[in-house]
Amino acid sequence: MQVVIIYESLTGTTETAARLIANQFYVRHVGSKIYPVGGFDPDAIAEADVVIAGSWTDGLFFVGQKPAKRKKFSKLPEMDGKKCVVFCTYAIDPGKTLDKFTKVLEERGADVLGGLAIKRTNLADGAVDFVDRVMAVAPV
Ligand SMILES: Cc1cc2nc3c(=O)[nH]c(=O)nc-3n(C[C@H](O)[C@H](O)[C@H](O)COP(=O)(O)O)c2cc1C
Numbered sequence: 001m002q003v004v005i006i007y008e009s010l011t012g013t014t015e016t017a018a019r020l021i022a023n024q025f026y027v028r029h030v031g032s033k034i035y036p037v038g039g040f041d042p043d044a045i046a047e048a049d050v051v052i053a054g055s056w057t058d059g060l061f062f063v064g065q066k067p068a069k070r071k072k073f074s075k076l077p078e079m080d081g082k083k084c085v086v087f088c089t090y091a092i093d094p095g096k097t098l099d100k101f102t103k104v105l106e107e108r109g110a111d112v113l114g115g116l117a118i119k120r121t122n123l124a125d126g127a128v129d130f131v132d133r134v135m136a137v138a139p140v
Contacts, residue, residue, distance in 0.1 A: 001030050001031075001049045001050065001138070002030075002031055002032070002033075002047060002048050002049050002050075003022075003025055003030060003031065003032040003033070003048060003049065003050045003051075003052060003134075004032065004033050004034075004035070004040075004041075004044050004045055004048040004050075004051050004052070005018050005021060005022055005032055005033070005034040005035070005051075005052045005053075005054065006034075006035050006036075006037050006040050006045075006051065006052070006053050006054070006073075006076070007034070007035075007036060007037065007053070007054040007055065008036065008037045008054070008055040008056065008067075008068055008069040008072060008073070009036070009055075009056065010056060010068065013056065013089050013120045013123070014054050014055060014056045014088075014089045015036075016123055017054060017087065017089050017118055017123045017126065017127060018034055018052075018054050019034065020123055020124055020126075020127035021052065021054075021087070021127045021130055021131055022034050023127070024127050024128055024130070024131035025131055028131065028135065030135075033048075037053075037055075037069060037072040037073055037076075038072060040076065042077045045076065045077055045079065045082075046077070048082070049083065049138065050082075050083045050084070050085065050134060050138045051079060051082055051083070051084045051085075051110065052084070052085050052086070052087065052134070053073060053076075053084060053085075053086050053087075053101065053105060054086070054087045054088065054089070055067040055068045055069060055070075055073070055088055055089075055097075055101065056068045056088060056089050056090070057088050057089065057090035057091070057093075057094045057095070057097045057117075059095060059097075061091070061092050061093065062092070062093055062095075063095070064095070065090075065093065065094055065095030065096060065097045066095075066096075066097055066100050067086075067088055067097050067100055067101040067104065070100070070101075070104050073101070073104045073105065074104050074107065074108070076105070076108050077108070078108060078109050079105070079108045079109050079110040080109040081109065081110075081111050082109070082110050082111065083110075083111055083113055083137075083138050084105050084110040084111065084112045084113065085112070085113050085114055085115060085116075085130075085133070085134050085137070085138070086098055086101040086102055086105065086112060086114075086115035087115055087116045087117070087118055087126075087130055088101060088115075088117050088118070089117075089118050089119075089120050089123070090117055090118075090119060090120065091119075091120055094117035097117065098115040098116075098117055101115065102115060113134075113137040113138060114133060114137055116129060116130045116133060118130065
């Protein structure tokens with residue numbers, strides 16, 4: 001299985017989560033490539049078995065939460081039927097961030113299999129949990 005991870009990060013938390021997720025794939029003998037959303041490789045996405053998209057929660061903390069830089073993710077290539085899984089990092093309450101993120105990717109044609117909100121103080125455990133879930137829904 002080849003995994004591509006695409007992330008958006010303002011202060012580094014989501015990038016750290018993305019790298020911890022890549023490491024969890026590595027220890028399970030699954031290769032991954034990782035890109036900031038502004039610098040993705042369309043060929044890598046086309047070749048990937050699973051695309052993972054991660055962003056941070058942007059909102060008013062208790063209302064209006066959404067994935068940061070949704071517009072950048074809406075510029076991903078068409079991913080007709082491509083298996084995708086989303087994650088977000090958050091401080092207090094992610095609200096409906098994952099649902100909104102799922103919609104953005106579905107609009108690109110992706111088949112979004114699930115998602116996980118990872119608290120910014122619990123990135124390492126979140127990465128393990130996330131990769132466990134990906135392996136369950138998209139087995140090698
Ligand atoms: C402008 C702004 C708005 C935010 N809004 C929320 C929010 O509504 N809910 C929440 O739980 N965290 C919120 N956060 C916290 C971030 O989502 C969290 O710290 C995240 O892990 C940051 O990721 P990054 O370091 O990759 O940018 C907000 C942060 C910023 C800068």
